[in-house]
Amino acid sequence: MRLRAFLLPGAVLLFVLGLPLVPFDARVYVMQELTLLFLYAGLAQSYDLVGGTLGYINLGHIVFFGLGAYTVGILFNVGVPLAAGLLAAIAVAAAFAAVVSIPFFRLRGAYFSLATFALVKLMEQIANNLRGLTGGSSGLKILAENRVVPTYYAMFGLLIVAVVTTLAINRSRLGLGMKSIREDEAVARDFGVPTMRIKAQALMISSAFPAVLGGLFVWYINFINPAEVFGLKMALQPVAMAMLGGSGLAIGPLLGSTFLYGLEEFIWTRFEHLHGAMLGLIVVLVGLFMPGGLARLRPVERLLERLGLKEDDQ
Amino acid sequence: MTDSLSRAPLKPAAARGAPLISVRGISKRFAGLRALNGIDFDVAQGSITSIIGPNGAGKTTLFNVIAGDEPPTSGTVMFDERPLIGLAPNEICRLGVSRTYQSVRPFFGLSVRNNVLVALLYGRRAVPARGELDERMAGILEFVHLAGKAERRAEQLTPLDRKRLELARALATEPRLLLLDELIAGLTPTETGEMMDTVRAINASGVTILLIEHVMKAVMGLSHTVIVLHHGEKIAEGEPQAIARDQAVIRAYLGDAATAVIPADT
Numbered sequence: 001m002r003l004r005a006f007l008l009p010g011a012v013l014l015f016v017l018g019l020p021l022v023p024f025d026a027r028v029y030v031m032q033e034l035t036l037l038f039l040y041a042g043l044a045q046s047y048d049l050v051g052g053t054l055g056y057i058n059l060g061h062i063v064f065f066g067l068g069a070y071t072v073g074i075l076f077n078v079g080v081p082l083a084a085g086l087l088a089a090i091a092v093a094a095a096f097a098a099v100v101s102i103p104f105f106r107l108r109g110a111y112f113s114l115a116t117f118a119l120v121k122l123m124e125q126i127a128n129n130l131r132g133l134t135g136g137s138s139g140l141k142i143l144a145e146n147r148v149v150p151t152y153y154a155m156f157g158l159l160i161v162a163v164v165t166t167l168a169i170n171r172s173r174l175g176l177g178m179k180s181i182r183e184d185e186a187v188a189r190d191f192g193v194p195t196m197r198i199k200a201q202a203l204m205i206s207s208a209f210p211a212v213l214g215g216l217f218v219w220y221i222n223f224i225n226p227a228e229v230f231g232l233k234m235a236l237q238p239v240a241m242a243m244l245g246g247s248g249l250a251i252g253p254l255l256g257s258t259f260l261y262g263l264e265e266f267i268w269t270r271f272e273h274l275h276g277a278m279l280g281l282i283v284v285l286v287g288l289f290m291p292g293g294l295a296r297l298r299p300v301e302r303l304l305e306r307l308g309l310k311e312d313d314q
Numbered sequence: 315m316t317d318s319l320s321r322a323p324l325k326p327a328a329a330r331g332a333p334l335i336s337v338r339g340i341s342k343r344f345a346g347l348r349a350l351n352g353i354d355f356d357v358a359q360g361s362i363t364s365i366i367g368p369n370g371a372g373k374t375t376l377f378n379v380i381a382g383d384e385p386p387t388s389g390t391v392m393f394d395e396r397p398l399i400g401l402a403p404n405e406i407c408r409l410g411v412s413r414t415y416q417s418v419r420p421f422f423g424l425s426v427r428n429n430v431l432v433a434l435l436y437g438r439r440a441v442p443a444r445g446e447l448d449e450r451m452a453g454i455l456e457f458v459h460l461a462g463k464a465e466r467r468a469e470q471l472t473p474l475d476r477k478r479l480e481l482a483r484a485l486a487t488e489p490r491l492l493l494l495d496e497l498i499a500g501l502t503p504t505e506t507g508e509m510m511d512t513v514r515a516i517n518a519s520g521v522t523i524l525l526i527e528h529v530m531k532a533v534m535g536l537s538h539t540v541i542v543l544h545h546g547e548k549i550a551e552g553e554p555q556a557i558a559r560d561q562a563v564i565r566a567y568l569g570d571a572a573t574a575v576i577p578a579d580t
Contacts, residue, residue, distance in 0.1 A: 173435050180432045183421035190381060192407040192437035192487060314425040314467050 005308035016156050020149050031152045035220070037261045038155035039213055043238035044245070044253035045162040046209030051239065052247035053166075053175060054202045055182025056105070060116030061238060063123050064093040064207040066229040068214030073140045073224060074133060086215045093211035094204045101200040108185075117235070124230035139225030142218060151220040155213070162209050166250040169205070170311070178202050182248075244286055246295030249311050251304065255294045334359040334491055334522045335380070335411075340389035342375050342546075349375045350386070351546040357491070357539075362513070362523045364533045364554075367543035368566060373526045374416055376543070377493050380524075381413050382406040393491065407437050410490035414480040414497055416526070420468035427464040429479055430454060430486045437487030450486070458482045458512065474505055485516065492516065494525040498532045510535055534558070542566065 020031060047061040068089035075085040100119065107115055127134045134140055169175040177198045180188040189195050218224045228234065237260070238253075245256020263282060268275045286294075294300055304310045333356035342350040350372045357363045365373050378384040380391055382403040391398040398406055412433075421429050430451060435441055442450060455461045458478040463471070468479060477497060484492055498509050510532055517523050527533050533540060533554065540557040542550040544566040550557055557563055 173441070176428060176432055177436060179424060179428070180421055180436075183423050184419055186383065186403075187415075187419045187421065188432065188436075189403040190383065190407060190413060191433045191483060192404045193432065194404050194436075312425075314423060314428060 008307050008309065017153075020152065028148060031148055033265070035148070035152045035155050037257060038152075038159045039217065040237060040241060040261060041254055041257035042155065042159045042162050042213050043210055044241040044257045045159065045166055045250070046206050047238045048242040048247055048253050049166060049169060049178075049206040050202050051242055052249070052252065053170060053182065054178040054199065056199070057113040057239070058116050058203070058206075059113050059235060059239060060119040061206070061210060062230065062235040063116075063119055064097065065210035065214040065217070065234065066123055066127065066226075067093050067096060068211030069218040069224050069229050070127065070134055070140065070214075071211070072215030073142055073218040076142050076219065077140075082215070082219055086212050089211040089215045090208045093207040097203040097207040098200055101196075101203045105196060105199040105203075120230050120235050124226045127226035127230065134226070137226060139223055140218070141223050144222040147220050151216055154216050158209065158212055158216070163250055163254065165205070165209075167311075170250065170313075174198065174201065240283055244283065244293055246293030248313050249293075249295045251309060251311065252293050252295045255300075259294060332359055333357060334394060335524075336390075336392040337376075337380070338390045338392070340376065340379055340391065341387045342372070342379060342384065343387045348546050350379070353389070353543070353546075353548050355541055355548065355551060357522060357524055359522055360517070360520065361538045362517050362525065362536050363539045363541060364537040365524065365526045365541045365543060366528070366533055366557075370545075371543040372546040373543055374495060377413060377495055377524075377526065380406075381411060381493060404436070407487055408439050410488070411493065412437065412484040412487040412489035412491075413493035414477070414484055414495055416495040418473075418476040418480050420471075420476055420479045420483070422467070422469040424468060425464065426455070426460055426466050426468060426471070426479055426482075427451065429468055430482050433483045433486035454482050454485050457485070457515075459508075474501060477501070477509070481512070489521060491522045491524065494523060494527075496526055496528065498527055498529045506532060 016034070019034070020027070043061065043065065047058065050056050050058045050061070068086075071089040071092045072082070072085040075088055076082065080088070104112060104115055104119075128137045130136070169178070177188070177193045180191070180193055181195055181198060185195055214229065217229075238257075241256035241260050242253040243256065244260060245254065246252030260283070264275070264279055267278045267282075271278050290297055295304065301310065335357045337353055337355050340350055340353040341348070353372075353376060355363075365376065367373055375384065379386045379389075380398065382398065382401055382405070386399060389399070393406075393409060393411060396409065398409070398411070401409075421432065424432075431447075434447060434450060451464075452461070455464055458481050460475060460478050460482060463475065468476065471479060481494075481497065484494075494513070497513070498506050501509060506529065513523065513525070513536055523536075525536070537554050540550075540552065540554050541548060542557060542560070542563050544562075549562045549566055550560045552560070
């Protein structure tokens, strides 16, 4: 029973770890694609700690990605090694999360979402204007080097950490406090849950992942600019992925990111001119007809149960 | 109200101790509306006290003030000689005040077990040890007749079971004062009897109870003391039998004409 739960994850693990060792022509292309998939899945997974478990739709999750990318990029250019840069990125993102949680978590529902979304645009403007530090709108370059394989492994490793963290939190006392806030914040307070502290903790934990992913991203791509790391697509894609897959379940963001990323590739190769509109249409339809996400569809639920991967979300 | 001294009290007065909670001069205004106006009362340790009054009298607002959900415009609440006003609801809960809601508010998306677990893990001063946790959980669910429904989602429960769940969650915080907001309203006669027994059993275990109720059978059968609110003012306080004959109370419920037909108990 318990062993069965390791079958699919084990197969995926073997495939991903073994891929760079198999010599075939499209190997680098496949690795690059998967690296981006891991990046989006990691963003969606960490977003969902706040969006799914805590129930606060945070449209500004990508702010931490941008902060991490710029922190690592700037430090890298003055000779700080990657590992130290990534630690600094976590510290910067967590501190920023702690500070913004004070005003933002006084807001509820759509007001919270709108405020966090405005924060993305604010950060973009700040990055544009701090030219001496960020290079402004022309972007920040770091020394180019081929880092395909290490980034591939690092992004995958981080995704695993994000999934394990989500599973652990969903079973912990902290996770239960977060869920009680999602269900009814005023009642949670009446029953002893220190809501402000828990919301701040959730945001800080959630912020660490995009910070590291951002750092790896700049190290991999060698170039970032504000329009990209604080861009609309970057900001909304992880949210859409988590919701489509099934918010509040650890498997949800994984399913959603794989589904949406795969769909985008498929449509892009078939409908060159209309792919944006097609993608939007599918997202709207899926959202309308399965509000619980892919993971809560009956057939998917049954399949997950058979694989031993069904989670308890109540 | 003092006339009832001649009657046999429901419980020997000696069993009831010093006040556990003292409410003094509590007023609450909402944009010109006086929801509460200078409310004073004590609740004796170990007693069951009912608050009754017509709709809109300010009963639930009073609960919200005590639980810390709404700050009063003025006044103080002392709980076991500690001031409660200004404390957050989660702090008040940990001091030993817990509540249920007039229209039930379980965490609908969570299982019965997790509903109670929130209160067990967060509502008490110290997080209980693992072994004690399971034992407490089983004991509480058994006590409110929810054993066997632990894995059910709260939204799947019947109205009666939702009320039981609210009670279970409140008990899990190990309260010294329990605020029950219309726990019995809406139940069938059989269910009412069962719930009254449950409330009595909780009280017998040493928990002081303050309850809001419209069901007179429950008020009369459970209370040592009844407090009557009307338009945000306390118009009467006393033992149940005395309250039932109080002229001001009859007027508040039935209008002036009623006092002419219902003789005063003198």
